[in-house]
Amino acid sequence: MQIDSLRFVKTSNPDCNADKQYNVLANEEEFVRCDLTKRTIAKPIELFNVNDGMTRTLTPEKKFLNTRWHLTSQDAGEAGEIALKGTDAWLARDMMQNELFRVVDPRKWSEKTLEAAMGSWPDSYALVVDGRGIGIIRRALRPGEEEPKTRLQKLTGLFKDRDWFLELSQPAPMQSAYRMIASVLLLVEVTVSGARAG
Numbered sequence: 001m002q003i004d005s006l007r008f009v010k011t012s013n014p015d016c017n018a019d020k021q022y023n024v025l026a027n028e029e030e031f032v033r034c035d036l037t038k039r040t041i042a043k044p045i046e047l048f049n050v051n052d053g054m055t056r057t058l059t060p061e062k063k064f065l066n067t068r069w070h071l072t073s074q075d076a077g078e079a080g081e082i083a084l085k086g087t088d089a090w091l092a093r094d095m096m097q098n099e100l101f102r103v104v105d106p107r108k109w110s111e112k113t114l115e116a117a118m119g120s121w122p123d124s125y126a127l128v129v130d131g132r133g134i135g136i137i138r139r140a141l142r143p144g145e146e147e148p149k150t151r152l153q154k155l156t157g158l159f160k161d162r163d164w165f166l167e168l169s170q171p172a173p174m175q176s177a178y179r180m181i182a183s184v185l186l187l188v189e190v191t192v193s194g195a196r197a198g
Helices: 109-117 151-157 174-197
Strands: 002-010 020-026 029-036 045-049 055-060 068-073 077-085 089-093 099-104 124-129 132-141 162-173
Touching (some): 029 174, 055 174, 068 174
Antiparallel strands (some): 029 045, 077 089, 089 099, 124 132, 132 162
């Protein structure tokens, strides 16, 4: 199976012992359930594949000031790592420490600085391989919903649920999906949530 898109739907009533939960849809079909705790940065995140029943785990290397998470699977052990570079770039590496892709804020340094001073954050991020953008991560309406056109629709549209959505310009193999899911989860839960809280 090839991946064209990943949609992260945050559930309102998490199952099991999770404090927060995302259902990740691959090509708009149910794929992975992600269980998170309140302290995302310090606790493992479980990625449960609803189709094959396998669980991958994203585990922080340290409990404090962590910048590196290890992705492991039940059957194959270590599958790679996701590392924070600077304040807003997430690097996905394989077991040999080769960079596979990165998730970055595509704005120029001056724009980032000005907008950070004004308390805002970007509305989209780029997925980059070898300096070439292959995907965009943004907030998107759910399928079947239309973008608001009038001022009133735009105002009421502010309260509509939007999901984080990764759209790829070219299909990616299934093996890359878990690293992409892990990178987007950390981007949303650490970078974006941190910027909004700060």
